[in-house]
Amino acid sequence: MLERRALSALVAASLVMSLAVSGCSQAGSTEQQTPSPMPSTPGEQVPEVISAEAVVVPYREASLSFKVGGRVQQILVSGGDTVTAGHSLAKLDTRDLALAVRRAEAGLASAQAQLARAKAGALPEEVALAEADVSIAEGNLASAEASLESAEASLQKAVAGPTARDIQIAQKQVELAKNQLWGAQGQRDALGAQVNANPPLASAAEYEAAKAQVAVWETQVTIAELQLEEVQAGAREEDLAVARAQVTQAESAVQVAEAQLEKASAQLALVKAGARAEDVAVAEAALAEVQVSLAEAENALDDAVLTAPFAGTVGTILLDEGEVIAPQAPAIVLGDLSTLLVRTLDLSEADVSHVSLGQEAMVTIDALGGRQLKGTVVRIAPVATERRGDTVYAVTLDLEVGPDSGLRWGMTAFVEITVR
Template sequence: MKWLVIVLGLMVAIGAYFGYRNFLAPVAATPTAEVQLLPQASISSSIVSAEGFVVPGRWAELSFKVPGRVAEVLVKEGDTVRAGQLLARLDNIEARAAVIAAENAVKQAEANVQQAEADVQQAQTGVDRAKAALEVAKAALLSAQAQLAQVKRGATPEQIAQAEAAVQTARARLNQILAGARPEDIEAQAAVMLKAEAALRRAQAEYDKIAWADNKGESPQALALEQATLDYQAAKAQYERLKRGPTPEEVAIARAGVAEAKAALAVVKAGPTAEQIAVAEAAVVQAEANVQQAEAGVPAAEAVVVAAKAQRASAQAALETAHSNLDTARDKLADYDLTAPFDGVVSHVKIRSAEVVGAGIPVISLGDNSTWYVDTDDLSELDIVSVALGQQAVVRVDALPGKEIEGIVTKITPRSETKRGDVTYTVTIELKNADALPLKWGMTAFVDIQVGQ
């Protein structure tokens, strides 16, 4: 209801203003001081005069794109602002919350894409492993088939020769043990023992030199003494074994080696048994089953890759959607800010903090005062036919008495307006060298357009 009252009040005020302007306001007299300097016939034929208002080279009535409550007004009338500068802002709590939610959604979508990419890599690794397992299974099958063929074929001459050689080696070992050590071997070992004993004495002497030290156990002399002791004990044990001769246990072990070699030779010469063939055949059957299982594993692993890639594509699409939603949320948040579209001066601020404004309703007027123009207000249809683009003009401003400003016609409105019952056209004159003048937006100006050129 409050809004309705405000809107009706604005409409009544605007109607009263235009009624006064068109029907009740007195018509301003055109200055004639300078005109009297020329003959009347020359004036009427070479100059067209009109009244107008000073306007900036570029101006705009700025409004918010969305309705809302004014949170802050950051400029005041007369402030110079730069393009993009924030002028006013509406309460944007909900819009900022939407941006934060959209940013979080983007982060989650990015994490999902990373996880999906990792899943694809893991699935691809599964394919590589499945293919490797297939190759291993095929190699195992070839080995099992080769083993079965060998079992069925029996021992080769080379294998029989190897088994016979093993028997001869075992017999030679037994004979050597039964014969005992030769005198020369005992003498040679005695010499080794004596050498080791001498080395032990030298090591003991070196160790005795540092026996008083606290850390003697970790010294190089202690390690050398320990090694010399071990060498001497080993040499002595070997000497005593040679001198003593073989023990019953050593003879028994050698005889068992001969018997084992003979048994192996007998097996080789006898050929494969039915049981050995059955075992080899079972190994082939198992290897074939392993190959079939490995072959089935490859397409299964590849299917996992396809599914993982589809999930990745879905995650990437979701990320694009999340980015789009974030852009939309940021654009909506920006609608709550009113910024300067160009460099200029704030001429009118129509809002205050805490007020509620509607979308599209002008709230701040901004003008670019780097250049100035005059828009005529009362140029009649009889005079407009004489005006052309590029014609020179002389402009006088009430606020600057005695000051004449050069100008040039830059725009002619092709459509008329009816003001106070008269048909008028608007002509725009660009003022030259006016940047240093104290001109203000809306000042009254009088224009003489030189149409006789």
């Protein structure tokens, strides 16, 4: 693993330099116009050969990364594997991403139903329910108004005091209770005489029942007399306070019932009015928002699979299965090795002014025992980079060699460009 990490670091460093100057474009392209070598000033000695260190690079290369972060579930390739465009290279754990898609799909179904409902307007059942709510509110209001009338009548009666008729009724209740008591007493006394006769003409149980009835009517007489006293005395101040509080409470109940009826009536009118353009517009906007959320969730799920953007060879794998990787973190380096090029690493800004497209060069490959290959300048970087504190330009050369040349991606080279 340490060896692989070290190799990864070396290739990644080379990749950073190459991407900075070429941005994963085809190195053999000559679409950009490169100025001809600047003419030398009088007395300046123009060298015949300009030399620089270089590295062997693919015709096309890219440092691939996941757009989303997550735990690496599976690495599907190994270093050196040849893949086609669209080939799956690695996968992340997609459980949470799949749930996000399902959640977004459910939200989409709900938004579609809401839009359909907004366009269709209220159902007959909804109209009937709203009408029933109005009827209930009307009944509650009528009941509250009746309670208020009763409370107001009770207050007025309490303030006015008892009438002659009220006193007469209370007196009659006393007389009625006394008559009932006298009758019960006569019944008791008669049964007492019969119990004591020889032989007895009534049972002791009958006598005890008659005594109990007398006690009942004695209580009724007492109650009737107290009620008469209360009627004659009139309403007390505390009674008036209670009556006034009952009126206030009844008035509040009427106000609440009126508000409920108003609300129910407004809801009924709204239901009967049908679909409103504003409601449809809101539902359509909500649907559009959910559709975007679903598209984002689906894209994130698709992005959990890292695929090859072009046909090539896997150079470096910078992740391990089970590792949690951040979005945009380098994961796999891919290169198109159908053609190998050489790119300079330390060509100075002073020397690049003498280099032009089409110039020939001699390329020495140390790893191949100092083998020398002919090359041609095919691209000059339009922008400089910095290397070890120096300003340098990357110049790319085509070696025009076949796959059996023995060259390998990342080999070091020494370039000598003939400039005159």
